[in-house]
Amino acid sequence: MRCAFARSQDPADPLAGLTVGELDPEAPAGWVAVTVRAASLNHHDLWSLRGVGLPADRLPMILGTDAAGVLDDGTEVVVHAVIPSEGWYGEETLDPRRTLLSERYPGTLAERVWVPARNVVAKDPALSWAEAACLPTAYLTAYRMLFDAAGLRPGQTVLVQGAGGGVATAAILLGRAAGLRVWCTSRTEARRARALELGAHDAFETGARLPEQVDAVMETVGEATWSHSLRSLRPGGTVAVAGATSGAMPPADLSRVFFRSLRVAGTTMGTREQLVAVQQMLVATGVRPVVDSVVPLDGVRGALARMADGDVTGKIVVEPGI
Incomplete structure (x- = not known):
C-alpha cells in the first residue's frame, strides 16, 4: 500500500x-x-x-x-x-x-x-x-475550544492567536458563524488581511494592545503569545489551550491568573459526538x-x-x- x-x-x-x-x-x-x-x-x-x-x-x-x-x-x-x-x-x-x-x-x-x-x-x-x-483535528479542536473549553456564547468576544494556522482559521470561521465577535493576531499583514476576509471583525499585530479585554482567548501558539493571551483577558476570562507550536514552557504568570480569577482550560481534539456536531454546524451555516x-x-x-x-x-x- x-x-x-x-x-x-x-x-x-x-x-x-x-x-x-x-x-x-x-x-x-x-x-x-x-x-x-x-x-x-x-x-x-x-x-x-x-x-x-x-x-x-x-x-x-x-x-x-x-x-x-x-x-x-x-x-x-x-x-x-x-x-x-x-x-x-x-x-x-x-x-x-x-x-x-x-x-x-x-x-x-x-x-x-x-x-x-x-x-x-x-x-x-x-x-x-x-x-x-x-474536520477531524483542526475543526473539531476549534469547536471544542470555543464552545466547550471556553463555553462562549453569541455576542461575546474571542481573541484567536496566530491567524493562518489550521485551528486558528477554523476558530475564526466557527466563531463568526456562532455570533461571536472575533479578533485575531498575526505577525504578518497578509495573514491579518486574510483573516478579515474570512470573517474576523478585527486583526492585530502579535502582542498588540487590544481596544478592550476579551472573554476568551484561543491559544495554540504557546510561548510566543502566552503572556499576551493572559493580559488580553477580562477578569474571570478563559484561555483555551490546545497547542504550543512555538514552545510549551512560557512564564506561568500565576499572580495574574489568581488575582484576576482567570481560567486556563486545556483541551485535546474532541469526541465523536462533537465531530458529528461540527459537521452539522458547517452544513447548517454554509461555512466551509x-x-x-x-x-x-x-x-x-x-x-x-x-x-x-x-x-x-x-x-x-x-x-x-x-
Missing part, C-alpha cells in the same frame, strides 16, 4: 525521516477499512517526525490523523482519530491511555486506513472530500473549511516543509488518488 510514513526521527531535521513508498501494516482484528479519498496534514505529523509522542520502537509509522473516505460497503465517512484503550468507558478524550492515529496505530496518509467501527462518522454529501478531511492546497502523496514532503515554515493558510489536503 502506498503511503507517507516516518522511517526515522530527527528533532532538527524532521523531513529527513519521511518516506513516501510501500508499506503494508497488519489490520487490527475487527476494525473496519476506509479507502482514503482525502486526508489533511497537521503539525502532529511534524512532531512525530521529530520524535515527540511517537516512540522510536514503533517505526516505521504511517503518518496522518485526518481522513475522509469510503467503507467497503460504499458508505462515505469521516474518520475520528481518537482511539480509546481497550475496556475504556466514558469520554474518549479523557482516557489517559488514549492515542491518536499514527501514534500507536497506522495513520491516514495512505491509500487505506483501519479504525474501530465507532470511529467513523457518516460524511454529509454537502461537503467535498477535501473539506471533510479537514479553508483549503490551502491539494497535493498527492508525492507532495507530502513539500507540503510539510511549507507547514514547518508557517507558509500555510488553512489546511493542506492530501489526495492519495491523484
Whole structure:
C-alpha cells in the first residue's frame, strides 16, 4: 500500500525521516477499512517526525490523523482519530491511555486506513472530500475550544492567536458563524488581511494592545503569545489551550491568573459526538473549511516543509488518488 510514513526521527531535521513508498501494516482484528479519498496534514505529523509522542520502537509509522473516505460497503465517512484503550468507558478524550492515529496505530496518509467501527462518522454529501478531511483535528479542536473549553456564547468576544494556522482559521470561521465577535493576531499583514476576509471583525499585530479585554482567548501558539493571551483577558476570562507550536514552557504568570480569577482550560481534539456536531454546524451555516492546497502523496514532503515554515493558510489536503 502506498503511503507517507516516518522511517526515522530527527528533532532538527524532521523531513529527513519521511518516506513516501510501500508499506503494508497488519489490520487490527475487527476494525473496519476506509479507502482514503482525502486526508489533511497537521503539525502532529511534524512532531512525530521529530520524535515527540511517537516512540522510536514503533517505526516505521504511517503518518496522518485526518481522513475522509469510503467503507467497503460504499458508505462515505469521516474518520475520528481518537482511539480509546481497550475496556475504556466514558469520554474518549479523557482516557489517559488514549492515542491518536499514527501514534500507536497506522495513520491516514495512505491509500487505506483501519479504525474501530465507532470511529467513523457518516460524511454529509454537502461537503467535498477535501473539506471533510479537514474536520477531524483542526475543526473539531476549534469547536471544542470555543464552545466547550471556553463555553462562549453569541455576542461575546474571542481573541484567536496566530491567524493562518489550521485551528486558528477554523476558530475564526466557527466563531463568526456562532455570533461571536472575533479578533485575531498575526505577525504578518497578509495573514491579518486574510483573516478579515474570512470573517474576523478585527486583526492585530502579535502582542498588540487590544481596544478592550476579551472573554476568551484561543491559544495554540504557546510561548510566543502566552503572556499576551493572559493580559488580553477580562477578569474571570478563559484561555483555551490546545497547542504550543512555538514552545510549551512560557512564564506561568500565576499572580495574574489568581488575582484576576482567570481560567486556563486545556483541551485535546474532541469526541465523536462533537465531530458529528461540527459537521452539522458547517452544513447548517454554509461555512466551509479553508483549503490551502491539494497535493498527492508525492507532495507530502513539500507540503510539510511549507507547514514547518508557517507558509500555510488553512489546511493542506492530501489526495492519495491523484
